[in-house]
Every structure is written in C-alpha cells, then in structure tokens.
Amino acid sequence: xxxxxxxxxxxxxxxxxxxxxxxxxxxxLEAGDHPLDYDRLIHVINERIDxxxxxxxxxxxxxxxxxxxxxxxxxxxxxxxxxxxSALPRPGTTDALHELVGRLIARRxxxxxxxxxxxxxxxxxxxxxALLFKSHQALVDGSETVDLAQVxxxxxxxxxxxxxxxxxxxxxxxxxxLLVDTIGRNVRHxxxxxxxxxxxxxxxxxxxxxxxxxxxxxxxxxSTELSRHxxxxxxxxxxxxxxxxxxxxxxxxxxxxxxxxxxGIRGWMLTRAEPVSAKTSFRAMVPMSVVAKDGLPTxxxxxxxxxxxxxxxxxxxxxxxxxxxxxxxxxxxxxxSAVAANKLASLPGFATSTFHAVxxxxxxxxxxxxxxxxxxxxxxxxxxxxxxxxxVAEVYPCIPLSGRRAVAIGVTSYHSxxxxxxxxxxxxxxxxxxxxxxxxxxxxxxxxxxxxxRTRAPRGRQRPTKG
Numbered sequence: 001x002x003x004x005x006x007x008x009x010x011x012x013x014x015x016x017x018x019x020x021x022x023x024x025x026x027x028x029l030e031a032g033d034h035p036l037d038y039d040r041l042i043h044v045i046n047e048r049i050d051x052x053x054x055x056x057x058x059x060x061x062x063x064x065x066x067x068x069x070x071x072x073x074x075x076x077x078x079x080x081x082x083x084x085x086s087a088l089p090r091p092g093t094t095d096a097l098h099e100l101v102g103r104l105i106a107r108r109x110x111x112x113x114x115x116x117x118x119x120x121x122x123x124x125x126x127x128x129x130a131l132l133f134k135s136h137q138a139l140v141d142g143s144e145t146v147d148l149a150q151v152x153x154x155x156x157x158x159x160x161x162x163x164x165x166x167x168x169x170x171x172x173x174x175x176x177x178l179l180v181d182t183i184g185r186n187v188r189h190x191x192x193x194x195x196x197x198x199x200x201x202x203x204x205x206x207x208x209x210x211x212x213x214x215x216x217x218x219x220x221x222x223s224t225e226l227s228r229h230x231x232x233x234x235x236x237x238x239x240x241x242x243x244x245x246x247x248x249x250x251x252x253x254x255x256x257x258x259x260x261x262x263x264g265i266r267g268w269m270l271t272r273a274e275p276v277s278a279k280t281s282f283r284a285m286v287p288m289s290v291v292a293k294d295g296l297p298t299x300x301x302x303x304x305x306x307x308x309x310x311x312x313x314x315x316x317x318x319x320x321x322x323x324x325x326x327x328x329x330x331x332x333x334x335x336x337s338a339v340a341a342n343k344l345a346s347l348p349g350f351a352t353s354t355f356h357a358v359x360x361x362x363x364x365x366x367x368x369x370x371x372x373x374x375x376x377x378x379x380x381x382x383x384x385x386x387x388x389x390x391x392v393a394e395v396y397p398c399i400p401l402s403g404r405r406a407v408a409i410g411v412t413s414y415h416s417x418x419x420x421x422x423x424x425x426x427x428x429x430x431x432x433x434x435x436x437x438x439x440x441x442x443x444x445x446x447x448x449x450x451x452x453x454r455t456r457a458p459r460g461r462q463r464p465t466k467g
Contacts, residue, residue, distance in 0.1 A: 001070045001071070001072070001173070001178075002070065002071045002144070003067065003068050003069070003070050003071070004059055004068045004069050004070070004071070004138060005068070005141075006068060007361070007365060008068070008137075008138040008141065009068040009069060009138070011136070011137040011138040011361075011364070012059060012069065012111070012136075012138045014402075015108065015109075015111065015136070017108060017228050018226045018227060018228050019226060019400075019401070019402050020105075020106065020107070020108040020109070020400065021136055021137040021138065021364075021400065021402075022105070022108075022109055022115075022134050022135060022136050022137065022400060023134075023135055023137060023140065023147075023356060023357040023360050023397075023398065023399065023400055024101075024104075024105045024132055024133060024134045024135075024397075024398035024400075025132075025133045025147070025149055025353045025356065025395060025396065025397050025398060025410075025421075026101055026130060026131070026132050026133075026232075026234070026394075026395070026396040026398060026421065027130065027131045027133070027149065027153070027387070027392050027394070027395050027396075028124070028128055028129075028130045028392070028393050028394040028395075029128060029129050029130070029131070029387065029390045029391065029392055029393060030128065030390060030391040030392075030393045031126050031127035031128045032389070032390050032391065034389075034390075035127060035128075035129055035390070036120070036129050036131075036387065036388055036390050037120075038083070038085050038120055040388050041083060041118075041120055041131075041388065042079060042080075042083055043388075044152060044387070044388045045079065045083060045118070045148075045152065046079065046164065047161070047162040047164050048151045048152060048162065048164075049079075049151075049167075050164050050165070050167070051151050052145055052146065052148065052151055054071060054114075054139060054144065054145045055114055055116055055139075055145075055148065056073060056074055056077045056114055056167065056169070057071040057072060057073055057074060057114060058071070058072060058074045058112065058113060058114055058115075059071060059072075059111070059115075059138065060072045060172070060178070062178050063175045063178060070178065072170075072172050072173070073169035073170045073172070074113060074114055074169065075169045075171070075172060077113075077114065077167075077169065081110075081113060082113070082114065082116060082117050082118060083117075083118045083120070084117065084118070084119050084120070085119070085120050085122065086100060086104075086119050086120070086121050086122070087121065087122045087123040088100060088121065088122070088123040088124060089123070090123065091125055092123045092124040092125040093125065094125075094234070095433075097121070097124065097130065098231070098232050098233055098234065098433075100121065101132060101232040101398070102229070102230045102231045102232040102426065103229075103230075104119055104132055104134070105132075105134065105230050105232065105398050105400075105423065106228060106229050106230040106426075109134065109136055111136075114139075115135065115136035115138060115139040116133075116134060116135045116136065116139060116148060117134045118131060118132070118133055118134070118148065119131065119132040119134075128393070129390075131387070132398075133147065133148055133149045133353065135147060135148065135357065137357070137360065137361055137364065137400070140354060140357040140358070140361075141358065141361065142304070142354050142355070142357065142358040146351070146354040147353040147354040147356075147357050149353040149354075150351055150352075150353055150354050152387055153385045153386070153387055153392060154385065154386055154387075155381075155383065155385060155386070156386060157384075157386045157389055157391065158389065159388055159389035220282075220372070221269055221272070221274050221406075222265075222282055222372045222373050222405065222406050222407055223372060223404045223405070223406060224404060224406040224425055224427070224428035225404065226401055226402075226404070226406070226425050227425055227426055227427045227428075229425070229426035229427065230401070230423055230424065230425065230426055231423075231424045231425070231426045231429060231430070231432045232398065232421070232422065232423055232424075232432070233421075233422045233424075233432040233433045233435065233436040234394075234396045234419065234420060234421055234422070234436065235419070235420040235422070235436040235437075235439060235440055236394060236417050236418070236419050236420075237417065237418050237420075237440060237443060238416065238417060238418070239253075239382075239413050239416050239417055239418050240416070241443060241447050242256045242257060242260075242418060242443070244447060244450050245322070245443075245446045245447060245449075245450055248449075248450040248453060249319060249322055249323070249326075249446075249449075249450075250323075250326060251322065251323075251325070251326035251329075252326075252329075253379075253413070254329070254377055255322060255325050255326040255329060256322060256443075256446065257377055257411055257418065258284075258286065258309065258311070258325045258329075258375065258377070259318070259321050259322040259324075259325045259326075259442070259446065260439055260442045260443040260446065261284075261311065261375060261409060261439055261442075262311040262312055262313050262315075262321055262325065262442070263313075263318055263321055263438075263439070263441075263442025263443075263445065263446075264435060264436075264438040264439030264440075264441070264442045265282065265311065265313050265435070265438070266280075266313045266314070266315075266316075266438075266442070267438035267441055267442060268431070268434055268435040268438040269313070271431070271434055271438070272431070276313065276314060277314055278314045278315070278316075279314050280313045280314035281310045281311055281312055281313055281314060282310070282311045282313055282372045282373055283308060283309070283310060283311075283369075283370060283371045283372050283373075284308070284309045284310075284311050284371060284372070284373050284374070284375050285306050285307070285308060285309075285362075285363040285366060285369070285371035285373070285374050285375070286306075286307045286308075286309050286375050286376075286377070287304050287305065287306050287307070287358070287359035287360075287362040287363055287376055288304065288305060288306075288307045289304050289305075289355065304355070304358050304359060304362050305362065306362045306363060306365075306366040306369070307329070308369055308371060309325070309328055309329065310328065311325075311373075312324040312325065318442065318445040318446050318449060319446070319449050322446060352378045352379070352380040352381075352395070352397075352412050352414070353395075353397070355376075355378040356376050356378055356397040356399065356410050356412070359374075359376035359378070359399075360374065360376060360399050360400060360408075363376075363399075364400075364402050367402070367403055371405075372405060373405060373407055373408065373409070374399055374405065374408045374409070375408075375409045375410075375411070376397060376399055376409075376410045376411065377410075377411040377412075378397075378411070378412055379412075379413045380395065380412050380413055380414040381414060381415070382413075382414070382415055382416060383415070384415050385414075385415075392414075392415075394414075394417070394419055395412050395414050395419055396410070396412070396419050396420070396421035397410025397411070397412055397419075397421045398410065398421050398423050399421070399423055400423070401423060401424075401425060406424060406425045406428040406429055407422065407423070407424045407425075407429060407432075407435070408422075408423045408424075409421070409422050409423075410423075420436065420439060422435060422436055
C-alpha cells in the first residue's frame with residue numbers, strides 16, 4: 001500500500017469550498033475533419049489510464065488517524081463519472097468559454113472518488129472543441145504520478161490503438177489490516193509518525209512552515225478573503241515578440257514574461273484608480289526547475305524550487321522594469337542550477353502540464369514566505385501535439401488560488417505562441433479580462449522599445465540601406 005505524503009495529506013485536509021485544491025489546464029483542439037467526440041475520448045483514456053494507476057485510486061483514511069491516508073483501488077470506478085461533456089451556447093464565444101471554465105475550476109472534486117475530472121467542451125466557434133483537465137494537488141506530484149494531459153497528448157497525428165488489459169481492482173483491506181500496517185510503518189519510520197501526530201494536533205503549520213498556513217499577507221489589490229467562485233481569462237501572443245525583446249535588451253524570455261506581467265498589473269491598477277507609486281511592488285512566487293547531477297530533473301517533481309521575486313509594478317519605464325526583473329533573477333541563472341528552456345521543452349510527452357501542477361504545489365508548500373501572487377511559467381514543445389489525431393491549437397494553465405491570493409497566473413509557450421491563463425476570485429476581480437489586456441499592452445510597450453531602438457540611427461551616422 002502506498003501512502004500519501006504529509007504534504008499530500010495536508011492538501012487533502014485543506015481542501016474546502018473556498019479553496020479547492022486542484023490544478024487545471026485548458027486545451028483547445030483544431031477543427032479537424034472528424035472532431036473529437038465523447039466516445040473517442042473515453043477510448044483514448046481507457047487505453048492510457050494504465051500508465052497512471054493512481055487515476056483509479058482513492059485516498060482512504062486510517063482508523064484513529066494514526067497515519068496518513070493510503071491509496072487504494074476504487075472498487076466502484078466508473079470513468080463516466082470523471083469524463084464529462086459540456087457545451088457552449090451559440091455562437092461559442094471566447095467569453096462564454098471563459099465563463100464556463102471559471103465555474104468548472106471552482107467546483108470541488110469528489111474526494112470519495114479518484115481525484116480528477118476531464119471535461120469535453122463542445123460548441124466552440126469554428127467547430128473546435130476544448131478539454132479541461134482537473135486534478136487534485138494531492139494527486140499529481142511529478143514523481144509518482146504525472147498529469148493526465150502528459151499521457152494523452154502526443155507528438156504524432158496518427159491515431160494509435162494501444163493494447164490494454166481489462167482492469168480488476170484489488171480488494172480493499174479491512175480496518176484492522178490498515179491499522180496493523182500503519183503501526184508497523186510508524187515503528188519503521190518514527191519521523192514520519194511524528195509529523196502525522198503533529199498534523200492531527202493541528203501543530204504542523206507551526207512546526208513545518210514549508211507546508212503551513214500563509215504568513216500575514218499585506219492587504220491590497222491582490223489580497224482578499226476568497227469566495228467560492230472564480231473567473232478565468234486567457235491571452236495568446238507570439239513567442240517571437242518575447243524573443244525580439246530578449247535579443248535587444250538581454251535576459252531571458254522568462255524575464256520578458258515576468259516584466260510584462262509586472263507592467264500588466266501596473267496598467268490594471270491604474271484602470272481601477274488604485275494608488276501606484278514608484279515603490280509599489282508585489283512578492284511573486286515563481287517556481288523554477290533546477291538541474292540534477294545528470295543535467296535534468298531526476299523526476300518532474302523532485303527538482304522544482306520556489307523563487308521569491310519582487311515585481312517592480314511601480315516602475316513606469318518598461319525597459320527599466322525588464323532590467324530590474326533580469327537583475328533579480330540573475331543569481332538563479334549564475335548558480336548554474338537553472339534548467340535551460342529548451343531542455344524542459346524537449347521532455348517526452350506534454351510534461352508542461354505536470355510542471356505547472358508541481359509548481360503550484362511548491363508555491364503552496366512555501367506559503368509561509370508571504371507571497372502575494374503565484375506565477376508559473378513552463379516552456380513547452382514548439383512542434384504541434386495531438387490528441388486522438390486532432391491537433392492541439394492552444395493550451396492554458398489554470399493555477400489554483402489559496403490563502404488570500406486573489407490572482408494566479410500560469411504561462412506556457414507552445415508551437416510559436418505564449419499562452420497565459422489567469423485565474424481570479426470572482427468577487428474581488430470582476431475585471432480579470434482587463435488584466436489580460438494590460439499584460440498584452442505591457443508586452444507591446446517592450447516590443448515598441450525594440451522597434452524604436454532599431455529605427456533610431458546613431459547621431460552623426462546614417463543607417464545603411466539595403467541595396
């Protein structure tokens with residue numbers, strides 16, 4: 001029997017109507033000759049679910065709570081309870097999709113069933129369909145279990161038939177067997193038993209701040225008492241724009257993305273008549289991958305570390321803002337531990353979705369550092385991906401809210417585009433679409449700075465003309 005780690009048990013325990021502990025990702029498929037339907041989707045999942053056995057398991061509590069819950073096969077597993085259909089009203093606008101995604105990511109998972117759901121969303125404009133993947137933060141750790149999207153998305157357009165065996169659940173142990181096994185484990189691992197005891201006494205947050213409650217977060221535009229409802233907005237821009245800015249001003253594509261977010265928050269605050277001074281900044285938790293001995297993470301979940309970054313929202317000059325972000329991240333790059341973007345993008349399958357899930361776990365595990373916003377940025381493959389032979393056009397991460405944080409932003413680069421998924425509290429941020437537009441405007445400012453510098457000839461010289 002495999003047990004939930006103390007961190008996983010904490011995520012399960014902290015799941016609540018206002019803070020559902022789940023990560024999601026939205027994938028939009030191209031309109032092909034044979035659009036993906038429900039039966040084909042079920043078939044593809046049944047072929048591949050053996051690769052992630054935990055997607056047919058549930059966490060069961062141990063009698064007396066003397067240990068963390070255990071993962072056991074769900075004897076009543078019914079895939080139709082996890083793969084669901086939904087449709088947009090005509091004409092299937094982006095706004096309607098955002099509204100539906102906001103409702104779905106706010107809906108808690110059933111903790112008595114395997115901790116995931118997948119929605120097939122039909123009725124999008126131009127005959128497209130969308131898939132919304134949802135998984136609990138206790139499920140996807142990047143080591144024992146990866147995100148379902150990583151298993152379903154592949155590099156070939158050829159629809160493959162993968163042989164699979166009929167699944168038969170293992171019988172669930174009775175209470176006495178669970179208790180005996182747990183006591184034996186506690187004897188063998190006294191440190192783990194101590195952590196479980198602290199968890200049960202409600203002292204784990206104080207003893208282990210890495211998985212404790214949030215430190216006191218300052219009140220402000222990004223801080224609120226979370227409601228039960230969420231809003232979602234998306235933004236898609238050309239990757240080449242970020243590369244042009246990087247080539248002209250230095251740093252990395254990640255620096256340009258974070259500077260654009262800082263500028264976007266600034267512009268959004270100004271539209272709300274919020275006070276912005278030269279010293280205005282927000283603490284952002286930016287999970288980053290670090291290299292292992294062989295040059296890559298030993299597992300997707302084992303080499304991600306939280307990096308605390310001060311977003312220079314008060315800086316009015318976009319180029320200076322970029323240089324401030326680049327300087328703040330310079331130490332991380334110069335340690336030699338940073339994983340190059342091309343290495344992450346070349347990992348097999350769509351590992352991007354798993355890295356976002358792990359990044360969200362790390363951010364919540366380090367809540368004691370008092371960050372005000374979570375930003376996950378994971379470079380993805382630049383070659384097209386497919387699901388059941390249908391091309392994936394867009395992919396948007398949906399990072400969960402927790403603590404008092406009213407906004408979370410996930411960023412993925414894929415197939416020459418950069419996709420932003422913005423999750424916000426519905427009551428606190430009714431204008432999340434304005435925030436998305438302001439991020440796009442902030443990037444446009446940086447792109448304009450490149451064009452200005454390239455068209456401005458040095459004094460006393462003329463820019464040579466092409467003959």
